[in-house]
Amino acid sequence: VLVCLILRLSGNVGAAPESALITSLPGFSGAFPSKHYSGYVTIDGKPSPKNLFYYFVSSERNPQLDPVVLWLNGGPGCSSFDGFVYEHGPFNFEVGNSTGTLPVLHLNPYSWSKVSSVIYLDSPAGVGFSYSENTSNYVNGDFQTASDTHTFLLKWFELFPEFVANPFYIAGESYAGIYVPTLASDVALGTKTGAKPIINFKGYMVGNGVSDPKFDGNALVPFAHGMALISDSMFEEAEAACNGNYHEPKDQKCSNILDEIDEALSGLNIYDILEPCFYGSAAKDDERKNTSSLPLSFKQLGATDKPFPVRKRIFGRAWPFHAPVRDGIVPSWPELVKRSGLSVPCMDNTLATIWLNNEAVRKAIHASPEAGEWTLCIDIAYTHDAGSMIKYHLNLTAQGYRALIF
Numbered sequence: 001v002l003v004c005l006i007l008r009l010s011g012n013v014g015a016a017p018e019s020a021l022i023t024s025l026p027g028f029s030g031a032f033p034s035k036h037y038s039g040y041v042t043i044d045g046k047p048s049p050k051n052l053f054y055y056f057v058s059s060e061r062n063p064q065l066d067p068v069v070l071w072l073n074g075g076p077g078c079s080s081f082d083g084f085v086y087e088h089g090p091f092n093f094e095v096g097n098s099t100g101t102l103p104v105l106h107l108n109p110y111s112w113s114k115v116s117s118v119i120y121l122d123s124p125a126g127v128g129f130s131y132s133e134n135t136s137n138y139v140n141g142d143f144q145t146a147s148d149t150h151t152f153l154l155k156w157f158e159l160f161p162e163f164v165a166n167p168f169y170i171a172g173e174s175y176a177g178i179y180v181p182t183l184a185s186d187v188a189l190g191t192k193t194g195a196k197p198i199i200n201f202k203g204y205m206v207g208n209g210v211s212d213p214k215f216d217g218n219a220l221v222p223f224a225h226g227m228a229l230i231s232d233s234m235f236e237e238a239e240a241a242c243n244g245n246y247h248e249p250k251d252q253k254c255s256n257i258l259d260e261i262d263e264a265l266s267g268l269n270i271y272d273i274l275e276p277c278f279y280g281s282a283a284k285d286d287e288r289k290n291t292s293s294l295p296l297s298f299k300q301l302g303a304t305d306k307p308f309p310v311r312k313r314i315f316g317r318a319w320p321f322h323a324p325v326r327d328g329i330v331p332s333w334p335e336l337v338k339r340s341g342l343s344v345p346c347m348d349n350t351l352a353t354i355w356l357n358n359e360a361v362r363k364a365i366h367a368s369p370e371a372g373e374w375t376l377c378i379d380i381a382y383t384h385d386a387g388s389m390i391k392y393h394l395n396l397t398a399q400g401y402r403a404l405i406f
Helices: 002-010 081-086 142-161 176-193 215-228 232-242 254-265 308-313 333-340 350-356 359-364 392-398
Strands: 036-043 050-057 068-072 093-094 104-107 117-121 139-141 166-171 200-209 328-330 378-383 402-405
Touching: 036 142, 050 142, 068 142, 081 093, 081 117, 081 254, 081 350, 093 350, 093 359, 117 142, 139 142, 142 402, 176 200, 176 392, 215 232, 215 254, 232 254, 350 359, 392 402
Parallel strands: 068 117, 068 166, 139 378, 166 200, 200 402
Antiparallel strands: 036 050, 050 117, 093 104, 328 378
């Protein structure tokens, strides 16, 4: 508390780097309601450094006092521009007037920046605009990613010292259910061991997160049954064949019924099971060509009030239904489609791809040409080496850190 008070009274030493300030964005014609910054933080890596890209939106309410939130999308291997463009960023993105034109940006009345300052980070190296000169740095795991992100934070707060006293939270979704607790543990340990600058870490948030391979995997079949996505008879057959062990089936009979469940759930919007991924007269004919056929039950739901780009874009990672986490190369859905011909709905990320690969946009946000083409998710070599997150949650909450799992 004393440290925070001294920093407040002294006005902090230094300020945000002017070279990172964003003054305008193609597609947006108004004035920013708060300051935006973006650029790179370089951290050590072997055999060459890693350049981690961030986009920072300061709070529209009271940036001097409001919390700072680090946002991480999951994958592993997906850019946090997913959250920026399609979820809680400062703008809503509207399809351009003609095919291939830049999206039109409008202020988002529900942006998290209404009440907090948000850092959107592309992590680990190789994801989004983050890069290294040597692609061997793109082989990652849970512990390495947490360590790199912690180093990023320490360096970022050195660049933005005026925010070091603000309450700090870590948030993310999907595989960030691993990223967030492991990073939070590193930050908490760093505070204890005197890592500088001292981060005013208060807690963390995880949405729809991976937590524990066994518990997550074994929960999916009962969930599908409880939500009436599979029949009573199919569920009873799975129970009898697998004896509750859906994560690692022990015999062919169990594997076969799990394959049947996979087939029964094909076409499902895994992020919102009651919402069609693609439906309604607002869609253009050429956009319809990019989507898969939907189950009859989805079509019967009718139109939706959700913005079309949001409905259409859901971009899942390619985990099998009954095996949410596997080591090795993690394919994105489009890659899985190419390999297997599977039907995958909601895989469109056209708006983000057009905007973030536009030369003027990339110049405006200080994205390096060396980062190459921006894609929402990459095929990434990744090792899931942190194990279950249950012990991490227990340890962090026992220390008094706040946690929201939603």
